[in-house]
Amino acid sequence: MYKELNNDLIKEYIDETPQVRSLLLDEDESIDRLEVSEIGDGNLNFVYIIKSPRKSLILKQAVPYLRCVGAEYPLSRVRMVFEIEALKIEKEICPQFVPQIYYSSHEMSLVVMQNLDKHKILRGEMINRVLFPKLSEHISTFLADTLFYTTDLFLSSKEKKESVKKFINIELCKITEDFIFTHPYEENETNEYNPRLDMSVVKSFRENRDIKVAVAKMRYKFMSEAQALLHGDLHSGSIMLNQEETFVIDPEFAFYGPIGFDVGIYLANLAMSYLSLEDNEQEYKDYVIGMIKDTWDLFAQKFKANMLNHEKKIKSLQFDYPEGMEHYEYFADSFIRDIFDDSIGFMACEMFRRTVGLAKVADIAGIEDLDRRAQVEKRVLQIASKLITSKYQDIDEVINEII
Amino acid sequence: MYKELNNDLIKEYIDETPQVRSLLLDEDESIDRLEVSEIGDGNLNFVYIIKSPRKSLILKQAVPYLRCVGAEYPLSRVRMVFEIEALKIEKEICPQFVPQIYYSSHEMSLVVMQNLDKHKILRGEMINRVLFPKLSEHISTFLADTLFYTTDLFLSSKEKKESVKKFINIELCKITEDFIFTHPYEENETNEYNPRLDMSVVKSFRENRDIKVAVAKMRYKFMSEAQALLHGDLHSGSIMLNQEETFVIDPEFAFYGPIGFDVGIYLANLAMSYLSLEDNEQEYKDYVIGMIKDTWDLFAQKFKANMLNHEKKIKSLQFDYPEGMEHYEYFADSFIRDIFDDSIGFMACEMFRRTVGLAKVADIAGIEDLDRRAQVEKRVLQIASKLITSKYQDIDEVINEII
Numbered sequence: 001m002y003k004e005l006n007n008d009l010i011k012e013y014i015d016e017t018p019q020v021r022s023l024l025l026d027e028d029e030s031i032d033r034l035e036v037s038e039i040g041d042g043n044l045n046f047v048y049i050i051k052s053p054r055k056s057l058i059l060k061q062a063v064p065y066l067r068c069v070g071a072e073y074p075l076s077r078v079r080m081v082f083e084i085e086a087l088k089i090e091k092e093i094c095p096q097f098v099p100q101i102y103y104s105s106h107e108m109s110l111v112v113m114q115n116l117d118k119h120k121i122l123r124g125e126m127i128n129r130v131l132f133p134k135l136s137e138h139i140s141t142f143l144a145d146t147l148f149y150t151t152d153l154f155l156s157s158k159e160k161k162e163s164v165k166k167f168i169n170i171e172l173c174k175i176t177e178d179f180i181f182t183h184p185y186e187e188n189e190t191n192e193y194n195p196r197l198d199m200s201v202v203k204s205f206r207e208n209r210d211i212k213v214a215v216a217k218m219r220y221k222f223m224s225e226a227q228a229l230l231h232g233d234l235h236s237g238s239i240m241l242n243q244e245e246t247f248v249i250d251p252e253f254a255f256y257g258p259i260g261f262d263v264g265i266y267l268a269n270l271a272m273s274y275l276s277l278e279d280n281e282q283e284y285k286d287y288v289i290g291m292i293k294d295t296w297d298l299f300a301q302k303f304k305a306n307m308l309n310h311e312k313k314i315k316s317l318q319f320d321y322p323e324g325m326e327h328y329e330y331f332a333d334s335f336i337r338d339i340f341d342d343s344i345g346f347m348a349c350e351m352f353r354r355t356v357g358l359a360k361v362a363d364i365a366g367i368e369d370l371d372r373r374a375q376v377e378k379r380v381l382q383i384a385s386k387l388i389t390s391k392y393q394d395i396d397e398v399i400n401e402i403i
Numbered sequence: 404m405y406k407e408l409n410n411d412l413i414k415e416y417i418d419e420t421p422q423v424r425s426l427l428l429d430e431d432e433s434i435d436r437l438e439v440s441e442i443g444d445g446n447l448n449f450v451y452i453i454k455s456p457r458k459s460l461i462l463k464q465a466v467p468y469l470r471c472v473g474a475e476y477p478l479s480r481v482r483m484v485f486e487i488e489a490l491k492i493e494k495e496i497c498p499q500f501v502p503q504i505y506y507s508s509h510e511m512s513l514v515v516m517q518n519l520d521k522h523k524i525l526r527g528e529m530i531n532r533v534l535f536p537k538l539s540e541h542i543s544t545f546l547a548d549t550l551f552y553t554t555d556l557f558l559s560s561k562e563k564k565e566s567v568k569k570f571i572n573i574e575l576c577k578i579t580e581d582f583i584f585t586h587p588y589e590e591n592e593t594n595e596y597n598p599r600l601d602m603s604v605v606k607s608f609r610e611n612r613d614i615k616v617a618v619a620k621m622r623y624k625f626m627s628e629a630q631a632l633l634h635g636d637l638h639s640g641s642i643m644l645n646q647e648e649t650f651v652i653d654p655e656f657a658f659y660g661p662i663g664f665d666v667g668i669y670l671a672n673l674a675m676s677y678l679s680l681e682d683n684e685q686e687y688k689d690y691v692i693g694m695i696k697d698t699w700d701l702f703a704q705k706f707k708a709n710m711l712n713h714e715k716k717i718k719s720l721q722f723d724y725p726e727g728m729e730h731y732e733y734f735a736d737s738f739i740r741d742i743f744d745d746s747i748g749f750m751a752c753e754m755f756r757r758t759v760g761l762a763k764v765a766d767i768a769g770i771e772d773l774d775r776r777a778q779v780e781k782r783v784l785q786i787a788s789k790l791i792t793s794k795y796q797d798i799d800e801v802i803n804e805i806i
Contacts, residue, residue, distance in 0.1 A: 152626040168568045186720035209730045223555040317589040327612045
């Protein structure tokens with residue numbers, strides 16, 4: 001039976017849950033040796049660090065409401081089922097980029113996992129101007145592998161459809177549909193603005209035909225294209241890392257959606273980090289631009305390699321003729337070309353909504369000089385407006401819009 | 404408990420099923436007054452006509468194998484659940500084009516429905532050169548309404564996702580994936596050829612890069628784009644009609660897929676009927692070409708009207724500004740433009756597979772002179788090759804490829 005935990009109840013719960021207790025304590029050790037502290041700063045869940053003399057781990061529990069608003073905004077705990085099941089699949093595909101899961105309970109809506117105490121959140125680290133030379137290599141692999149190995153390009157038709165069914169994630173998709181694809185493009189009471197933001201810029205994109213049509217199409221894609229099991233919320237707050245290791249966390253938004261969504265959300269967060277930098281920070285600027293370029297290029301390379309390697313292995317009858325592999329490669333290029341277009345479209349949507357919607361990015365919202373912040377925000381909106389209404393040949397052309 | 408029926412067991416079953424018995428007989432009438440005959444000529448199920456002195460009706464039962472092959476090709480009876488549930492939804496949306504359903508049982512995998520004894524199958528009627536002046540008006544409404552009212556454009560996000568989940572139709576989608584999108588494009592033992600067909604034409608499309616890439620993309624769309632609840636098998640054998648009425652039957656292939664699939668399959672069957680005609684049948688040729696044009700143009704008009712009317716009714720905040728409706732209309736045009744491209748792509752796939760795949764169309768396969776039949780088939784393959792590798796502005800340009 002479900003019970004909402006707190007610092008005290010956690011100890012009781014662990015005492016009654018041998019699979020967790022045994023990770024932390026010897027049998028004869030008292031539960032009083034545990035230290036529990038709540039560290040969740042997310043919008044949705046409670047996150048506890050539990051320390052014993054020999055080990056520490058994380059317990060994350062969903063409560064039946066939206067944490068950042070409170071009990072009056074109900075949100076079903078079933079989101080934890082999606083998080084648990086997505087973590088398991090991602091862990092299988094990319095063990096090196098997903099925290100160890102020690103225990104999970106659908107009934108209690110909780111998961112017990114590796115405490116990433118040697119790692120920090122990417123967003124904060126970028127705000128602190130830390131360089132991570134391995135990040136783009138890591139994240140491009142995470143994207144190329146989790147996204148490829150959950151598509152119809154790899155799974156059997158039956159496996160894929162069963163997975164789509166399992167990950168029909170109604171409530172959390174609705175949050176994205178509303179807060180990324182709807183409210184930012186209308187006069188909605190949930191939107192929040194920097195008081196110094198030039199509202200004529202906001203009005204002009206909100207009433208621009210080509211932007212509105214393009215956003216409506218991206219929204220429709222998000223709602224109807226069941227391509228791959230997405231992370232669903234892959235911004236720089238969902239990544240914990242250090243110089244050696246990178247972990248992707250918090251996949252409660254997981255569902256079958258368009259591949260470009262995960263890629264685009266991540267690229268948008270890099271772009272906004274870049275735009276938040278001061279003129280004199282050239283080194284970090286170059287580094288962030290390099291991340292945008294490398295993430296896309298490496299992702300595209302690796303996704304294509306996944307496609308070709310798989311095809312070589314299964315040797316499908318359809319491409320079993322002398323030029324067959326060459327033709328399959330054309331298909332791969334064309335497929336990745338479509339992901340590229342989608343990614344840039346979703347990237348733009350994330351840039352709009354992080355500027356005029358409810359949820360901001362600390363990289364920009366943390367700029368204390370509101371006039372400078374407003375200048376950055378205006379630039380974000382202008383670039384997003386350009387990205388969503390244009391076609392680009394490659395990531396370099398996109399980068400040219402940003403720099 | 405499930406029991407496979409036959410002519411004798413049917414009477415017993417009806418005797419035990421008051422909801423059906425009362426439709427046919429008074430309480431004191433003997434079950435011996437019923438006449439039962441099996442009329443199914445489809446590939447999948449058994450279909451019985453049951454006649455009493457006052458009424459006749461149809462009982463359709465799924466058996467746990469593929470009827471046209473036999474017990475050695477197992478196919479789960481769950482397909483009848485999809486047929487029943489799709490019939491109910493289509494009936495609600497388009498009552499005038501869907502037979503009356505009197506009774507259904509998931510457990511017995513059967514449905515009891517209106518006997519369309521004043522109606523004939525469209526394919527046979529086209530082979531007999533019968534004109535149906537109301538058909539295009541009817542079928543375009545069926546398409547525009549069943550397809551619009553099951554999309555994210557109309558349903559709430561939650562209703563749509565629940566419907567997607569309910570209609571994950573693994574087995575029947577697999578049949579389409581194999582027999583429309585895979586086997587015809589490879590040397591597969593299930594393919595069947597007119598012995599007089601010029602096999603160099605077959606080989607040339609099977610090894611043509613642009614065709615193979617385009618087919619792979621249409622297959623992927625079919626597998627991943629959950630746009631609307633499709634009929635899933637809307638060829639001219641799935642339509643029963645007379646001069647006044649049109650009914651769409653047999654939606655066991657129903658699932659959430661790309662809107663253009665239903666439209667394209669139907670257009671392909673019209674095009675193949677056209678191509679089967681002799682040079683001197685100009686009147687019927689003009690009529691069939693008129694059907695192709697009217698079906699698309701009326702569908703596009705009606706789908707757009709559905710979009711605009713709904714938007715006017717809900718007045719979404721996103722388009723609530725002076726030019727908002729005008730901008731929404733651009734979105735509708737762009738949306739329908741995408742359906743058009745998809746429709747022509749799927750149309751081509753259906754033309755390929757009906758020529759070199761397992762299932763033929765009687766319009767062409769029934770041509771007794773095998774050399775003439777081979778000429779028609781070659782033309783079908785050439786046109787399909789053109790359609791799938793080209794972009795067209797409108798249906799007139801497509802028609803120009805066919806005539």
